[in-house]
Amino acid sequence: MRLRPVRMVILLGLLAVLVCIGTASAATPGHVSVFFVRGEQLASVQRPGSTALDAMRQLVAGPTPAEKRSGYRTYLPRLTRILSVEVADGVATVDVDTHFAAGRDPASLLARLSEVVRTMTGPEGATRVQLLMNGAVIAARFPGISMSRPITYRLLQTPNVAVPTPPELKLPAPDAAVEDVQQRLIDLGYLLRGDADGRFGPSTQNAILSFQKWERLERTGLLDDRTKARLAVAIHPVAVTKGGAGKRAEILLDRQVALLIVGNRVVRTIAVSTGKASTPTPPGDYHVYAKIPRWWSTPFREWLPWALPFVGGIAFHELADVPAYPASHGCVRQSYTVARWTYNFAYVGMAVKVIARS
Numbered sequence: 001m002r003l004r005p006v007r008m009v010i011l012l013g014l015l016a017v018l019v020c021i022g023t024a025s026a027a028t029p030g031h032v033s034v035f036f037v038r039g040e041q042l043a044s045v046q047r048p049g050s051t052a053l054d055a056m057r058q059l060v061a062g063p064t065p066a067e068k069r070s071g072y073r074t075y076l077p078r079l080t081r082i083l084s085v086e087v088a089d090g091v092a093t094v095d096v097d098t099h100f101a102a103g104r105d106p107a108s109l110l111a112r113l114s115e116v117v118r119t120m121t122g123p124e125g126a127t128r129v130q131l132l133m134n135g136a137v138i139a140a141r142f143p144g145i146s147m148s149r150p151i152t153y154r155l156l157q158t159p160n161v162a163v164p165t166p167p168e169l170k171l172p173a174p175d176a177a178v179e180d181v182q183q184r185l186i187d188l189g190y191l192l193r194g195d196a197d198g199r200f201g202p203s204t205q206n207a208i209l210s211f212q213k214w215e216r217l218e219r220t221g222l223l224d225d226r227t228k229a230r231l232a233v234a235i236h237p238v239a240v241t242k243g244g245a246g247k248r249a250e251i252l253l254d255r256q257v258a259l260l261i262v263g264n265r266v267v268r269t270i271a272v273s274t275g276k277a278s279t280p281t282p283p284g285d286y287h288v289y290a291k292i293p294r295w296w297s298t299p300f301r302e303w304l305p306w307a308l309p310f311v312g313g314i315a316f317h318e319l320a321d322v323p324a325y326p327a328s329h330g331c332v333r334q335s336y337t338v339a340r341w342t343y344n345f346a347y348v349g350m351a352v353k354v355i356a357r358s
Contacts, residue, residue, distance in 0.1 A: 027122070034058045035118040036072045037111050039330040040297040040304055041313025042118050043072060052092050052123040053085040059119045071275075071282045071314055071330050075111035075299075077102045083134070085120075091150045092126035095135055106143045107329075111299040113142050114156050118298075121153045128152050144301065159296050163303050164320060166336045174198030181223060184231050185211065189268050192341070203337040209324060210271040213257045219324035237266045240358045248351040249316075251332055252358040253281060256325065258316070258332060260345055268345075270338045273322045275314075275330040281354055282330075286310040288350045291343065300329065305336075306343035310352040316342055 027033045028046060032055040035042045045067060047058035060080055063072040079102075083095040094116060103109065113131070120129045128150035131138060138147040144160050145151065179198035185191040190207040200223075209221040214237050215230050239261050240250055250259040253274055260268045275281040288308050295307035295317065309315035316332045318339030327333070334342060 038312035039314030087124040092120040095132040114299040171199040171201045273333040306339040
């Protein structure tokens with residue numbers, strides 16, 4: 001059967017995603033595949049071993065220091081003890097102690113569950129995982145997941161919530177002073193041509209926040225006196241590094257902005273929220289390896305619209321919660337007011353440079 005070009009492109013894109021986040025990698029002889037979290041997705045590493053128990057022990061041991069520097073993280077509590085691991089009739093039964101379910105953060109609980117289920121899927125032919133705690137079925141700890149029967153990795157891959165939609169807006173009446181500010185933000189590359197409608201809404205507020213971040217002002221998103229004064233004398237943001245003639249992106253971790261660049265000229269500066277201290281976005285040189293309009297995060301069971309992954313499960317993406325400080329699992333969060341524009345700007349193969357200090 002011959003595939004149509006569009007279907008071929010989709011299949012190649014999905015294959016690229018699977019390879020880059022490590023979910024398609026099979027264990028080499030004498031090794032087991034162990035799955036940690038990298039950004040918003042699972043990613044595999046190879047460890048010595050051959051049995052399900054070997055794989056579970058390697059998972060509990062956690063990422064190496066070098067892997068941590070590359071963005072790999074585990075959400076399994078450090079004191080977790082394995083009581084037993086058995087595989088029979090395709091079911092891996094994993095018994096752990098109470099440390100495994102420590103904490104109340106739903107995201108952390110879901111992530112550690114996904115690490116176990118994915119790591120235990122495969123060794124000794126296991127296709128389902130029954131997780132026990134001190135020999136008993138775990139009570140309701142994992143949002144949206146029943147632990148009363150064996151579960152599959154496919155279940156975790158299946159979305160259980162709707163794709164988020166932007167909120168309905170009720171903008172104030174046009175104001176000439178606001179229009180002047182918007183025009184200034186357009187001139188400086190924080191808003192786009194056509195955005196100067198005189199209405200102060202989320203797009204203008206996000207642009208002001210971007211400006212404040214670049215200028216190292218207090219990050220309020222409000223048009224305060226200091227921001228007004230700086231707007232009057234500010235110059236257009238410039239790229240931190242030199243590149244070629246094409247498109248590229250710089251992510252400035254200290255300023256919490258991303259610069260979208262064409263031919264060494266910054267065409268837009270956007271506010272972002274990168275990885276928090278426990279899950280930092282790793283500095284380095286990367287490339288966008290896929291464009292995914294709706295990306296499902298298996299570990300955290302949430303949608304990531306307009307995703308542009310550039311290393312493992314670390315990506316530009318839209319999210320409702322984009323604070324003015326680093327708060328993500330390693331990804332580059334953007335407001336819905338700019339995420340689709342960034343998505344349309346980028347292309348597969350576009351260079352992305354993450355810079356610690358600018």
